[in-house]
Every structure is written in structure tokens, then in C-alpha cells.
Amino acid sequence: MALRDELGLRAPFHAPAHEALLGLYHTASQIKKRIDVFLRAHGITDVQLNLLLLLHYQAGRDGGLTQVELSRMMLVNRANITSLIDRMERSGLVARVGRPGDRRCRVIELTPGGRRLIAKVERDYAREVARIMAPLPARDLASLIRMLDALRGGLRTRRRR
Amino acid sequence: MALRDELGLRAPFHAPAHEALLGLYHTASQIKKRIDVFLRAHGITDVQLNLLLLLHYQAGRDGGLTQVELSRMMLVNRANITSLIDRMERSGLVARVGRPGDRRCRVIELTPGGRRLIAKVERDYAREVARIMAPLPARDLASLIRMLDALRGGLRTRRRR
């Protein structure tokens, strides 16, 4: 269904660019909601699962990632990571470990509980993601990825800083 | 640039579906940040501008929209609208007006200040949106809109609720 009908708008969009932009926002947020519902049974959010997966698949030599590394991989402000790790530490999913040689960083590592949760959730999560993306055939999926890359690329180049 | 490089990931994505999903999230959030920077000079956020535009272009016969109508057009929880309107009322952009005949609703209307702000910002905002979407030719834009519609459509149908 067209976005206009979904939102119940009385007047049409003025420009395809604006419709596409709002479509991006709403699609991302609706998908996020769906995944959050799916994950609620496991007591985590999509952001927390994303962080767990990063620790699992992207960990460095010392078995973890610093908060700054995590913030870069999640494209969020590093200030944000502090409270996120606080919550996940309270849930027993991750631990802050000092890094010998640099007392500025705290390396974040998965706890056994965190690993267990990943093992329990991962398969179903991948299936859910596949289901969500199922309306797009492989060809469209590749096309979508390419277009999103192009959009973010445009944000990086044009306009200084 | 591919998402993997932008995030600095050491390992590739396991599935195109997952890459597309994270691409959607990150593209939406990066665009939102860009627009927020653009709007900061005017003292509002992208969410607030969106609400102003809804009031301007989608208002009903009585010249405004109720909070529930706004929440539906913005695809957010109605609980969220209360504090949003509180802030915008404090800024003098909108007003809560009682609706004769139904004491449950408060109709939200633009104030003269709100109208002035729209007049001041609208043109530049449309230009900014066009710039952001510029990497995609018209053909791709239509394709993107179609794919996003299909994804949201898939969320609505499959699964009860």
C-alpha cells in the first residue's frame, strides 16, 4: 500500500524525494518495532542484540571491543554506549574489562550468559530478518542495498564535515 | 561505500537480508541527523517540522488535527504526542483548542508563529531533501518507494495482529 494511504493523509506528497524519505523513516521504524516485539520474549532490544552480535563476530584480538569501537560500528555517539553497557552489564550479558597498557579504555566482552543468549536467539533472529525481507526478491535486495549505499555516500561527500 | 567499510567491520555480513536491514536503519538515522543539523538553526527538530507540515497540509475542516490523528499520521504511539505538543506549545508553534461537541479531543492548530516558521523553512527544507535524495535518479527513486511499500506491506499482512 502507498505510504499516503497507510498514514491516512488527505493530500498527496509534493515530491517523490519527500515520499521516499518518509518511506525510509517509517519502514525502518516499523521493522524495528517488529523485531523488538520478537525479541521482547528474550528480554533484550534490537539495539542490545546488535551489540551482542558485534561482540560475537567482530571482536578484536583481546576478545572484545572498546566502547568507542562499538559506537563507531553502531554509528552512534559514544556517550550513548555508557548507559547501554550499564544496562547490559546489569543483565549479565557483557562485562567491562580493563585493557592492560591503556587505562583509558574498558574492553567490553561477552559473558557466558551473553553467549548463551546469542546461541538461543541467533537462528530465529536470522529467520525473522529473512521473513521481513521476503517481499523483495534477491535482485531487488541487491538493488536496495546499492541505493542505500549511494544515499549514505551522498551524505558523506557533499557538504564539508 | 559498502556498509561493512563504513562501520569498520572485520567480518562480512552473513546474509544480504541482514545487510539490507542494517542499511535501512543506518541510512534513515544518518539522514535524520543531517536534517536535524539543518533544522537546528531554526530551533526545531525533524519530528517537529514533520508535525508542522502535517498541520499545514493535512488539517481537517476545523483547521487542525487531534493528537490521535497526528499519532496515526506519524506512526507513533499517541502517548508520545502529549509531550511533543507540550514542547511545541511552549515554543509557541501550536495551540491546543477544545473541539465543541467532543470534550475528549483537543484539536491541535498552528499558531501564527508556527505558520511563519513553516514559511521560512519550507523551501530550504524541500531543497535539502532533494539534495539528500539526489544520488538516486528518478527511476531509482520510484523503485525505492515501491520496495519500501512492499516491505511495509509484508509487515502488515503476514502474522496476525
Next chain:
DNA sequence: ACTTGACCGTTCACATGTGTACAATGACCG
């Protein structure tokens, strides 16, 4: 008229995001 149920706005606790500022630490250069 009265119950019953739907609807609307509000409030609460919470999660996530921003920008700013600060203290501690590390790195580097003269």
C-alpha cells in the same frame, strides 16, 4: 436511564539517541 465498551489524552517507567563538558590518560614534540 444505565451499563458497557470504545476512544482520547495524560502520566509513568524505561530505552535510546543527541550535544556538551569534564577528568583521566596516552602520545607526541620541542
Next chain:
DNA sequence: CGGTCATTGTACACATGTGAACGGTCAAGT
């Protein structure tokens, strides 16, 4: 060595989002 600058985590105020619960109001059926 010592000053300077960058990096890291944290704290704060704020904006936005959720779900749950509550009270007031309307509408509809008995």
C-alpha cells in the same frame, strides 16, 4: 622532562520512542 593535544569514558540536560495504566467522555444497546 614538560607542555600540548587527542582519546576515552562518563555525566548531564534534553528529545523521542515504547507499553501499561488511569480517568474522563462519548456512543450504543438493553
